[in-house]
Amino acid sequence: MIKRLNLLLTCALMALTTEMMSQSLNPAVTVTDDGYKLVWADEFNIKGIPDPGNWEFEKGFVRNNELQWYQKDNAFCDSGLLIIEARKEMFPNPRYSESRTDWRSGRRNVEYTSSSINTRGLHNWKYGRFVMRGRIDISPGMWPAFWTLGISRPWPSNGEIDIMEYYKGNILANIACGTQVKNKAKWYSKTKAVKDFQDPSWSSKFHIWRMDWDQNSISLFVDDELLNKVTLDDLVNVDGSGFNPFRQPHYILLNLAIGGDNGGDPSGTIFPRRFEVDYVRVYQK
Numbered sequence: 001m002i003k004r005l006n007l008l009l010t011c012a013l014m015a016l017t018t019e020m021m022s023q024s025l026n027p028a029v030t031v032t033d034d035g036y037k038l039v040w041a042d043e044f045n046i047k048g049i050p051d052p053g054n055w056e057f058e059k060g061f062v063r064n065n066e067l068q069w070y071q072k073d074n075a076f077c078d079s080g081l082l083i084i085e086a087r088k089e090m091f092p093n094p095r096y097s098e099s100r101t102d103w104r105s106g107r108r109n110v111e112y113t114s115s116s117i118n119t120r121g122l123h124n125w126k127y128g129r130f131v132m133r134g135r136i137d138i139s140p141g142m143w144p145a146f147w148t149l150g151i152s153r154p155w156p157s158n159g160e161i162d163i164m165e166y167y168k169g170n171i172l173a174n175i176a177c178g179t180q181v182k183n184k185a186k187w188y189s190k191t192k193a194v195k196d197f198q199d200p201s202w203s204s205k206f207h208i209w210r211m212d213w214d215q216n217s218i219s220l221f222v223d224d225e226l227l228n229k230v231t232l233d234d235l236v237n238v239d240g241s242g243f244n245p246f247r248q249p250h251y252i253l254l255n256l257a258i259g260g261d262n263g264g265d266p267s268g269t270i271f272p273r274r275f276e277v278d279y280v281r282v283y284q285k
Contacts (some may be wrong), residue, residue, distance in 0.1 A: 028281055036129045036283035043279045044082040050075055050117055058116040058255070060095060061104040066143070066260030068114040069093075074256075075115035081276045084256040086114040086142065088271040112266070116255030124151050124249035125282055130211040132254075133278040136166050138194060138203045141266020143167045143257035144275040146209055148250035153178070156185035157237050159245025163220055164209040168264045169193055173220035173227035177245055178237035186238055190220075190228040206278060214285070218246065252280065 030038045042054050049072070058070045074085045090111050097105045136144045145165045150158035157178030165172040171192045176185035194202055210221040219229040236244045256275040258266050 028279070032129075032283060035285055037285070039125070039128070039282055039284050040123055041279060041281040042082075043080070044077045044277065045080050046077050048076060050077055050082060054119060054122060055117040056120055056122065058118070061093075061107070062116065064257065064260040064262065065103050066257045066263065067141075067266065068112040068256075068258040069110040070116045070255070071113055072115065074113055075117055081278060082254070084115045084117075084144075084254065084275040084277070086112065086137075086256050086258055086271060086273045086275075088112055088266075112258045112271075114256045114258060116253065116257075118253040119251045120149075120151075122251075123282075124251040125284065126247070126249040127214050127284065129283040130163060130213070130252065131279075131281045131283070132164065132209045133206055134164070134209070135206045135274075135276045136164070136203065137256075137273040137275060138166060138169070139266075139269045139273050141259050141264045141269050142273055142275075143260065143263035145253070145255055145257070146277075146280075147253050148211075149253065150245045150248050150250050152248055153243070153245065155183070157239065157241075157243065157245060159235070159248070159250065160185070161211060161213070161218060161220075161246075161250065163211045164222070166194075167262045169195070171222060171227070173222075175218055175220075175228065175230050175235065175246075177235050178239050178241075178243075180239045188228065188230045188234070192222075192227060206276075213246070215247070252282075254280070 028038055028041050042051060057072045060069060062070055076083055090109055093107050093110050095105045096108050100106055132146045146163045148161045152158060156176045160176040162172060162174035165174060173190045175188040179186050207223050212219045217229055217231045220227050232246050235246050254277060257263055
């Protein structure tokens with residue numbers, strides 16, 4: 001019995017060591033075979049708060065009727081990873097107002113917390129290859145995302161690209177532009193069920209999400225599998241402006257949302273949950 005336990009412990013240690021080595025021995029390629037050059041990256045090889053020269057934090061209840069209160073404390077770097085942690089914790093909503101019915105200020109208490117970080121005002125890029133290696137949590141209610149927004153015009157007329165989005169059992173690859181109706185997007189969406197990867201342990205592994213974006217089209221991949229491709233000529237805002245939000249620079253966002261319009265019910269989920277990111281890299285021709 002003791003020998004069997006020792007063997008199991010040895011196998012577990014070897015698996016953990018292999019995973020850690022796959023992270024630490026994965027240096028950024030500075031020039032790719034197809035002519036992309038590394039122009040920016042965060043490898044998260046520090047301990048503590050994500051580099052403030054790269055990332056800003058969102059705060060509070062932000063969008064989509066989501067349940068989490070975004071705060072700095074839930075994003076930290078450790079062992080070469082960015083960890084965005086969703087937690088179940090309760091405290092009074094600092095923005096609560098008994099006289100208001102808005103969902104952000106109408107909630108008396110915060111019941112969940114998480115983090116959302118972005119490069120807005122610090123780094124943005126027009127065209128390129130955007131890459132993220134990460135491990136997502138697919139527990140009920142979890143809604144992780146790696147995405148971009150354009151720097152000019154309000155949403156959705158600024159353009160949104162969801163390089164990685166997950167909720168309710170599905171991976172999504174989305175592109176959205178503006179319409180004549182305020183806050184209503186025109187979506188170009190593709191989904192793939194996690195179960196269709198034919199790997200029972202898929203969600204426990206790290207995967208590579210990628211966007212290739214140039215003056216002609218936007219292509220979205222996971223582990224080199226093309227999920228969605230849309231030509232830029234089809235992505236002009238349909239509001240009469242003639243503005244194409246994908247011919248302007250975009251900035252990057254990473255977040256772990258909970259519940260809300262799309263995330264599902266987290267009430268049966270055991271917390272904390274994590275969205276772990278090994279690196280984010282941007283290449284340009």
